[in-house]
Structures are given as structure tokens and as C-alpha cells.
Amino acid sequence: MAAYEEDLEARVLAALARADAAEASGAAANARAAALQMRLDANAHAAQRLLRVRFRRAPPVAISMRRATPVKWELDVTDDQGTTVPAVDVEVRCRVDGAPHPVTTTRMKERWLCSAPAAAFTDRCRVVAEPWVAGKRAGPLDVLGVAAEVRVVTGSGDDAPTFEAIRDLSFGDIQLEVVEEFGDACGSHLWNAGLVLASYVATLDETKLPDINDGGLFVEVGSGVGAASLALAARGLSGDVTDQGRVLALLERNIERNGAGELIRAVAWDVVRDEVPAWNVLGSWNVLVAADVLYSAEAAASLPGVVAALPDLREIWLAHTHRGAGDRLDATIEALSATFPVAEVVERVRDTRVVVLRRQ
Ligand SMILES: C[S@@+](CC[C@H](N)C(=O)[O-])C[C@H]1O[C@@H](n2cnc3c(N)ncnc32)[C@H](O)[C@@H]1O
Numbered sequence: 298m299a300a301y302e303e304d305l306e307a308r309v310l311a312a313l314a315r316a317d318a319a320e321a322s323g324a325a326a327n328a329r330a331a332a333l334q335m336r337l338d339a340n341a342h343a344a345q346r347l348l349r350v351r352f353r354r355a356p357p358v359a360i361s362m363r364r365a366t367p368v369k370w371e372l373d374v375t376d377d378q379g380t381t382v383p384a385v386d387v388e389v390r391c392r393v394d395g396a397p398h399p400v401t402t403t404r405m406k407e408r409w410l411c412s413a414p415a416a417a418f419t420d421r422c423r424v425v426a427e428p429w430v431a432g433k434r435a436g437p438l439d440v441l442g443v444a445a446e447v448r449v450v451t452g453s454g455d456d457a458p459t460f461e462a463i464r465d466l467s468f469g470d471i472q473l474e475v476v477e478e479f480g481d482a483c484g485s486h487l488w489n490a491g492l493v494l495a496s497y498v499a500t501l502d503e504t505k506l507p508d509i510n511d512g513g514l515f516v517e518v519g520s521g522v523g524a525a526s527l528a529l530a531a532r533g534l535s536g537d538v539t540d541q542g543r544v545l546a547l548l549e550r551n552i553e554r555n556g557a558g559e560l561i562r563a564v565a566w567d568v569v570r571d572e573v574p575a576w577n578v579l580g581s582w583n584v585l586v587a588a589d590v591l592y593s594a595e596a597a598a599s600l601p602g603v604v605a606a607l608p609d610l611r612e613i614w615l616a617h618t619h620r621g622a623g624d625r626l627d628a629t630i631e632a633l634s635a636t637f638p639v640a641e642v643v644e645r646v647r648d649t650r651v652v653v654l655r656r657q
Pocket residue numbers: 483484485486487488489490491492518519520521522523539540541544566567568569570587588589590592593595596
């Protein structure tokens with residue numbers, strides 16, 4: 298870690314300790330604001346590293362294609378402990394088909410609701426929204442510069458996605474475009490663990506990439522929109538990208554959009570209900586990757602059985618966002634430890650890490 302980062306870390310921890318002490322004496326808001334301001338002032342990079350802005354889901358209203366719909370974004374700002382920080386200015390800067398467009402930002406308790414009226418949009422216009430915090434542009438995840446483009450799309454039925462967002466993900470030389478849908482399916486938008494895993498594989502040193510080109514494949518389970526597998530494909534690796542249900546169509550779109558169809562393919566696999574498939578016909582799976590799949594008790598419980606049924610597996614890369622009490626990462630690691638002990642833990646942001654397990 299660079300010296301200035303260490304120094305900043307120490308200063309922020311001290312400020313947080315002061316904030317905690319102040320909390321006891323009733324001056325919490327001021328102390329937290331002061332700690333946050335210090336982070337923001339430190340430098341832009343560090344501010345992005347320590348402060349997270351999360352876009353909540355786009356509007357819950359169903360869209361009627363006979364009229365344009367209002368666009369709303371909900372944002373919250375959290376510190377590196379995941380605590381909501383209300384004492385900052387937040388705005389969303391919006392462009393519609395390239396032209397700046399006004400957005401109203403309203404504080405709703407500890408969150409910010411940003412909205413633009415329906416009249417601003419036509420049914421296929423491009424809306425680009427960027428969160429800004431205290432006058433500085435903020436990404437949804439610290440080290441990654443991520444912009445969300447939100448576009449109104451056609452749809453029908455109650456579960457039709459109201460919006461799709463196209464995220465431009467940039468990791469050094471690797472550029473990906475990931476389409477997300479803001480409907481009800483959990484896998485239809487990119488989660489922080491997926492983003493972190495994509496970032497991890499995209500930036501991994503060449504020598505650390507597993508040698509799975511020699512007839513071997515990777516398999517991703519619970520891939521959602523497929524960012525991690527797209528990053529693996531961008532590194533030249535081949536594999537099967539699997540998930541269940543409706544998300545498959547979106548996954549296929551993303552594979553096609555990124556021109557990755559020669560290397561990876563989308564396959565339906567419910568790891569709880571389906572057998573470990575005999576259809577890994579392209580070759581045997583040497584590496585299993587998964588991001589944020591342990592939130593499901595059933596999926597977490599099925600993982601050791603899946604692993605046991607894959608004799609050629611050499612490594613497992615689990616990206617995981619810690620979910621507080623009842624979190625399943627430790628239990629999963631324990632259940633796999635006899636055959637796949639932990640080889641490496643890579644912290645990317647405080648609550649999301651990549652754990653590499655290697656067959657012994
Ligand atoms: C929180 S999302 C994470 C998606 C993606 N990996 C990411 O990080 O952006 C969890 C994913 O696990 C998938 N999933 C849940 N249970 C599953 C199961 N039994 N079999 C296969 N996939 C499952 C969901 O469909 C969803 O795509």
C-alpha cells in the first residue's frame with residue numbers, strides 16, 4: 298500500500314474512532330460529517346476508495362409504452378463500514394441523448410431520491426446518470442470508474458424490465474459493456490461481488506491466470522449478467538457461464554454484445570435442483586468461479602457437492618459480499634477446506650473480497 302494511503306487509512310481510522318466516541322456524547326452527526334469531509338478532502342482517488350455511492354433500483358412503476366415514464370434514482374452514501382452517511386451533498390447529473398438535463402434531488406430520511414419528469418424522455422432515449430457527492434464524481438465502487446447508462450426499453454407484462462442500464466466497465470486494457478435489466482430477477486443486474494470478480498480477473502497478473510487453455514474450461518455458477526466470465530473471456534479463457542431461469546437471455550445478450558461467443562457460452566444450470574451436468578462437453582472444468590451466490594442457503598449448501606462431483610477442478614474463485622450476521626462465507630470455506638484450502642484472499646473493498654481456493 299502506498300505511504301499516503303497508509304497515512305490516510307490511519308487518519309480515517311482515527312477520525313472514525315473520534316466519531317464513535319462523539320456518538321456516545323451526542324455529537325455523532327458532526328463527527329461523522331467531519332470524518333467524511335476529511336476523506337473527501339484527502340484526494341480524489343482516496344475519496345473514491347473510501348466512499349461508496351449505491352444506486353438503488355430504478356423505478357418500481359411498470360412502464361406503458363404509450364407514454365414516456367419518469368425516471369427516479371435512489372441513492373445512498375455509505376462509509377467503509379457500510380454505515381449510511383447523511384451529512385453530504387448528493388446530486389445526480391443527467392444527460393438525455395447527450396444534452397444535460399435537470400434532475401430534482403430530494404433527501405428522504407437517510408437516502409436521496411433523484412428524479413426527472415416523464416416529459417423529459419421518449420421511449421428509447423439514452424439517459425446517462427452520474428452520482429456526485431460533495432462536488433466530486435463518485436463511482437458505485439471505489440477503485441472502478443463505472444458509469445451507468447439508463448435507457449427506457451419496451452416491455453410487456455408485470456415482470457418486464459422497466460429499464461435497462463448499460464455499464465461501461467473499464468479495467469486497464471479491457472473494456473466491457475454489461476447490460477443490466479432493472480426488473481425483479483436478482484441476477485439481472487450486476488452486484489458488487491460480480492464487479493469485483495470481473496475486476497480481479499481482468500487485472501490478474503498473466504502468470505497467475507490458471508493454465509486452463511490446455512483443453513480445460515472455467516465454469517461460472519450464478520453468473521447473473523456475466524461480467525466475471527466476460528472478463529475471463531477477455532483474458533482469452535474459455536468456459537461455460539451458468540445461471541438459472543430468465544437471466545439466461547440477458548446473459549446471452551451480454552456475451553454477444555462483447556463478442557465473446559467464440560470463447561464462452563450461456564448454459565442453464567440450477568445448482569440446487571439439477572444434477573452436476575454431463576453437458577460440460579467442451580472440455581472439463583478446471584476452475585469454478587462464482588460471485589455472490591452464498592446469499593442463498595440452498596446454493597451455498599449445494600456447493601461442496603458440486604465441487605466433489607468435479608474431479609478435474611483445480612481452483613475455486615469465490616467473490617463474496619459480507620452480509621453481516623449469518624454470513625455463509627466462513628462455513629462454505631470450512632466445508633471445502635479438506636480438499637480446497639484457501640490459497641489467497643484478495644480484499645477489494647471492505648465488505649467484498651475474492652477468495653481463491655486451490656486443490657491440495
Ligand atoms: C446476487 S446474484 C449475483 C449475480 C452475479 N454473480 C453478480 O455478482 O453480479 C445471485 C445469482 O445467483 C443465481 N442463483 C441463485 N440460486 C441459484 C441456483 N440454485 N442455481 C444457479 N444459480 C443460482 C441467481 O440467479 C443470481 O444470478
